[in-house]
Amino acid sequence: MKKLVIVFGICVFASCSHISQRSGLTSRNEVVAFCDRKIHMTMSQMASVTDSMPRNVLDGQSRWNLRPNTPEEWCGGFWDGCLWYDYALTGKQDVLAAATLTGNQLLYLATAPVFDHDLGFLVITSLLNGYRLSPDRATRDTYREALLACADSLATLFNPQVGTILSWPRNVAMFGGHNTIMDNMLNLELLFWAAEETDRKDLFNIAVSHADTTMTYHFRPDGTCYHVAVYDPVTGAHKYNCTHQGYADESVWARGQAWAIYGYTMVYRYTREPRHLAMAQKAADIYLRMLPDDAVPFWDFNDPRIHDQCPRDASAAAIVASALYELSQYVEHAQASAYREEADRMLHSLSTAYLAPKSSHAILAHSTGHHPAGSEIDAAIIYADYYYLEALYRKQHN
Ligand code: GLY
Numbered sequence: 001m002k003k004l005v006i007v008f009g010i011c012v013f014a015s016c017s018h019i020s021q022r023s024g025l026t027s028r029n030e031v032v033a034f035c036d037r038k039i040h041m042t043m044s045q046m047a048s049v050t051d052s053m054p055r056n057v058l059d060g061q062s063r064w065n066l067r068p069n070t071p072e073e074w075c076g077g078f079w080d081g082c083l084w085y086d087y088a089l090t091g092k093q094d095v096l097a098a099a100t101l102t103g104n105q106l107l108y109l110a111t112a113p114v115f116d117h118d119l120g121f122l123v124i125t126s127l128l129n130g131y132r133l134s135p136d137r138a139t140r141d142t143y144r145e146a147l148l149a150c151a152d153s154l155a156t157l158f159n160p161q162v163g164t165i166l167s168w169p170r171n172v173a174m175f176g177g178h179n180t181i182m183d184n185m186l187n188l189e190l191l192f193w194a195a196e197e198t199d200r201k202d203l204f205n206i207a208v209s210h211a212d213t214t215m216t217y218h219f220r221p222d223g224t225c226y227h228v229a230v231y232d233p234v235t236g237a238h239k240y241n242c243t244h245q246g247y248a249d250e251s252v253w254a255r256g257q258a259w260a261i262y263g264y265t266m267v268y269r270y271t272r273e274p275r276h277l278a279m280a281q282k283a284a285d286i287y288l289r290m291l292p293d294d295a296v297p298f299w300d301f302n303d304p305r306i307h308d309q310c311p312r313d314a315s316a317a318a319i320v321a322s323a324l325y326e327l328s329q330y331v332e333h334a335q336a337s338a339y340r341e342e343a344d345r346m347l348h349s350l351s352t353a354y355l356a357p358k359s360s361h362a363i364l365a366h367s368t369g370h371h372p373a374g375s376e377i378d379a380a381i382i383y384a385d386y387y388y389l390e391a392l393y394r395k396q397h398n
Helices: 002-009 028-046 078-090 093-104 119-133 137-155 169-175 182-198 201-217 254-271 274-290 314-327 333-350 382-397
Strands: 052-057 065-068 178-181 228-231 238-242
Touching: 028 052, 028 078, 028 093, 028 382, 052 078, 052 382, 078 093, 078 119, 078 382, 093 119, 093 137, 119 137, 119 182, 137 182, 137 201, 169 178, 178 182, 178 201, 182 201, 182 254, 201 228, 201 238, 201 254, 201 274, 254 274, 254 314, 274 314, 274 333, 314 333, 314 382, 333 382
Parallel strands: none
Antiparallel strands: 052 065, 178 228, 228 238
């Protein structure tokens, strides 16, 4: 308890002037109570909604803007995931009921044609968390069957010539080839999990091939990553790298780097291959060196405005905090302490200057979704809340 009070009690202020300097939450119990209150506000908003999921809360709003629950909406699983983690943190039965009900609304994905790689995000955050956290045997069995079917669907996007999953089938012409984005690393968890559940070596090999090919072509020598890699779908040759959501092709998009850190940490959980741990650490170490004082990154580390009103990305901070709690389990003692301290620092910062106002249904403010498209800039976005809750859970359990 003493340790937790110290962690949330340090006073750190954001250096960016549009980030308000709130007094913040000073204990773990306060943090969990704050989150649980927001979850219940959203549960009220969602009480009679069956066909949509929360996506964002924009400037001046307090309620979630919803998006239809379809395979095209990549964020469709995060609200269910928030419910599962809130249930894990509080044990509340009404939250468990809402988590199960919301998870059930995503079961259709087991028989829907795969739209793109985000099928992984959709069901890992929802059904896989439900499978791991639900106390109900029938729910776990139902989710397990659905997850295994989704793993098979996701695997159909794998191109053996290239060695990776095609992230966006709809964008092959636009990029001039088989495109793989760094975000796709997260979706390998579905394949690794299914391989472990069923002893399916083919799914394991696809995931390892994707991770290894991405390691070869998606990183710069310093450990920063590109957002997109494009390959010839027939010969498998790597053609070029570029960005889609970052500032420039050669810039470091903060959430892309966060996906890399989280992705290789998770891959190491399943492979125990030193090269995957080394990649996770290299991606993490350069990210940590680039951070501003309050440990919440600018949306892109190379946006020239970083000294003047540059939007932050709280979601990247939450993703990395969650990843570092896991990564700290895999390294020797001194390094583990350093990673945990960094994760604590990120959580502390998020729990002070980056909280959404009390009236908002969201937990965190100040994330950036798709800056080049002018979308969700300095907004509350559902996946920031999801990874924040996951980080709180992992801080307690890892
Ligand atoms: N996977 C999409 C994003 O990170 O915005």
